[in-house]
Amino acid sequence: MDLRQYDSATCSVARALDIVGQPWVLLVLREAFYGLRRFSDIQDHLGVSRSVLASRLEAMVREDLLERRPYREPGQRERTEYVLTDKGRGLYPVIVALRQWGDEHLTGDAGVPVHTEHEGCGATVRAALVCDAGHVVGVDEVERRPGPGHRLRATAAH
Amino acid sequence: MDLRQYDSATCSVARALDIVGQPWVLLVLREAFYGLRRFSDIQDHLGVSRSVLASRLEAMVREDLLERRPYREPGQRERTEYVLTDKGRGLYPVIVALRQWGDEHLTGDAGVPVHTEHEGCGATVRAALVCDAGHVVGVDEVERRPGPGHRLRATAAH
Numbered sequence: 202m203d204l205r206q207y208d209s210a211t212c213s214v215a216r217a218l219d220i221v222g223q224p225w226v227l228l229v230l231r232e233a234f235y236g237l238r239r240f241s242d243i244q245d246h247l248g249v250s251r252s253v254l255a256s257r258l259e260a261m262v263r264e265d266l267l268e269r270r271p272y273r274e275p276g277q278r279e280r281t282e283y284v285l286t287d288k289g290r291g292l293y294p295v296i297v298a299l300r301q302w303g304d305e306h307l308t309g310d311a312g313v314p315v316h317t318e319h320e321g322c323g324a325t326v327r328a329a330l331v332c333d334a335g336h337v338v339g340v341d342e343v344e345r346r347p348g349p350g351h352r353l354r355a356t357a358a359h
Numbered sequence: 360m361d362l363r364q365y366d367s368a369t370c371s372v373a374r375a376l377d378i379v380g381q382p383w384v385l386l387v388l389r390e391a392f393y394g395l396r397r398f399s400d401i402q403d404h405l406g407v408s409r410s411v412l413a414s415r416l417e418a419m420v421r422e423d424l425l426e427r428r429p430y431r432e433p434g435q436r437e438r439t440e441y442v443l444t445d446k447g448r449g450l451y452p453v454i455v456a457l458r459q460w461g462d463e464h465l466t467g468d469a470g471v472p473v474h475t476e477h478e479g480c481g482a483t484v485r486a487a488l489v490c491d492a493g494h495v496v497g498v499d500e501v502e503r504r505p506g507p508g509h510r511l512r513a514t515a516a517h
Contacts, residue, residue, distance in 0.1 A: 227380065291464065302375050327490070
């Protein structure tokens with residue numbers, strides 16, 4: 202498959218990056234996977250300004266990565282938590298793959314900051330490529346062919 | 360593990376995003392995984408300006424994601440190709456995880472633009488979480504504990 206013949210913007214990677222490639226989105230998702238749901242907790246931990254975080258959370262709700270849920274502490278007014286949707290949870294392999302690459306290449310002598318383990322089993326969790334036939338797949342063992350949603354480039358039609 | 364006690368910037372996800380979260384980096388890597396190596400091919404396919412692509416490629420070489428290699432077409436002057444390093448190739452699971460999420464959530468009725476298949480076997484390739492004991496791991500089956508490179512937040516020490 203010669204990538205140059207195909208419309209770059211139709212690619213699922215490009216479409217995904219239109220959403221999750223925006224600043225802070227993957228870091229907010231990381232916080233959510235760790236269980237942080239409250240504006241003040243996320244803001245305090247990330248060190249991001251209130252206005253930036255507010256607009257980012259609004260976009261993430263609009264894109265159905267997070268949903269708003271009301272909560273109320275005793276004696277306080279009602280506030281809003283941000284909880285991962287199924288669509289948002291679908292991005293966990295992206296986070297794990299980024300973490301793993303950072304662990305391998307960017308930690309230096311200090312070692313990994315966080316161990317990620319299989320609950321109950323204790324073995325290290327990593328992102329891997331697998332195929333539906335159950336094989337673990339190497340980076341060089343992948344073939345690509347156009348699917349039904351491909352689009353040729355206008356210029357490639359000449 | 361209460362994430363709030365730990366320094367957000369020490370996380371491998373944050374460190375990885377400092378590099379691959381820059382505009383165009385993951386899209387340039389996608390082009391590289393498809394075999395595009397030449398400035399003009401990448402620029403033409405992505406539709407990015409020459410100056411932006413040049414500075415992005417320079418940063419990616421500096422970060423050891425790509426390396427420069429000279430090539431020469433017959434009768435032409437020597438030019439430069441950009442080839443994935445091992446460190447760059449380590450980001451393939453990130454690309455596959457993004458593609459898969461885009462395929463699942465963003466293609467609409469048109470269907471997937473590209474099939475990604477296990478060479479020889481033909482089965483669809485996907486990014487999955489696995490553990491070193493050989494289990495496939497669900498999003499909710501992950502436990503985290505501080506590793507040797509963790510850093511407590513200054514404010515958490517009080």
